[in-house]
Every structure is written in C-alpha cells, then in structure tokens.
Amino acid sequence: MKTKAGLFLCLSFAVFFLVCCSQPKSRLPKHQQTSTGKKNKIPVQNAKLIYKEKKKRKLQPSIIKPKILSRQEWKAKQPVGKMKKHKPKYITIHHTASLRKKSISLGKKMQSLQNFSQRKAYLSNGHLKPAWADVPYHFYIDVNGKIAEGRDLKFAGDTNTNYDPSGHISIVLEGNFEVEKPLQGQLKSLRSLLAWLMVSYKIPSSKIKGHSDYASTACPGKNLRMELNMLCNQLEKKVK
C-alpha cells in the first residue's frame, strides 16, 4: 500500500509540474510584459510618451508649403548685379497697381516683370527707376491665385519708395486694389503662403503689414488692406 501511495504522489507531482511549468513564455521583451501577461497592454511609461506625442501633434497646425511656380518653371533669367543678403523678419504686402489681366499666363507675367525690373525705366509718376538685379518681390500671386517664386528669399527686395526693404519678405498680388477687390482665390493663396512663411521664419502676425505702413504710397490699396487686417487676425489664432 505504501508503495502504491508513494507512486500516486510521485505521479501527481509530475502532472502538476508539467501543467505549471510548460506554459509558453511571452516573446515580448521584459519591459513590454505586463503583470497580467496580456500582450496588447502598453506599459504605463510608454503610454505617457504616446499621449504626450499625440498632444504635441494636435497643437501643431497642419501647415504645408503651398504650390509655387519656381523660377526654373517660369524660365527666369539670372539676376544681374549684386543683391543684399538679409534675414527675413517681416512680411510686407503689395499690389501691382495695374488692373488684372486674366488672359496672360503667370509665367509670361513673371518674365515681363523681370525684364522691366532689370532695366532702367520711367514710372507713371515720371521718376526714373534704376535697373535692379532681379524682380523686386519674393512672391507673386496672380489673378487665378497661382503663386510664383520671385527674388531668392536670401536677398532683400527692391523698391521705388523711401524705406529699406531689408528683412522684409515682399508678396505682391495682381490687381489695383484701390479700384478692384482681391479675389477669393488670391486671398486663399495669400493665407496659405503667409501661414507657411510665418512658421518657416518664425514671423508673428503683428509683423505682417502693407507697403503703406513703411512708405508714402497707396500700396497695397484700400480693398486689400481691409482683407489683410482680417487675415492677420485669423492667422494670429491659427499659427502660434
């Protein structure tokens, strides 16, 4: 009897040992294993990091570079002469001061502007404009809201008025906004271009102004100025 009882005990122990010790071990590394053994649970430390990352992403506005017709695409000529290097700190808005022309492509307009810019020319007020190295503006927004790249952003623009354009990113919109109203497509492109530039160069909305804030001129025209004030208020909330 004693032998049978001993044999029974031995067998029971062997079964217990097999059941308890043959459970498959988790393949997750130790730091990812949880006390319950469930694989899907994220450790507290990692969960905190993921939460922080998600929160950070949510705070950053989804600002992307708008589509811009490059100098290469509009077949720009090389600048002539030296240009002044600068660090963009302000954004200044202009109008072309001539009525919109729908029939001419943006590329052709940029080529004409560059030809005019790179030679001496008499202005409508009778003043003689010197030959500039390149187009005076960094961006041009046409009647259809298409954006073109003007002067390289590394260099200050040029002006016929009495202010130093160093540190200014100059954006010109096609039209005479003393008499015309800026079109929705133009304003939409201006908004996305401004948002992108503000984030890229860390420029607050308080540094976005019109040409007439710096010099005696009607530029960018009363109708665009009104829109610009509203746009800056919107951007102040959107881009932090």
Ligand SMILES: [Zn+2]
């Ligand atoms: Zn201007």
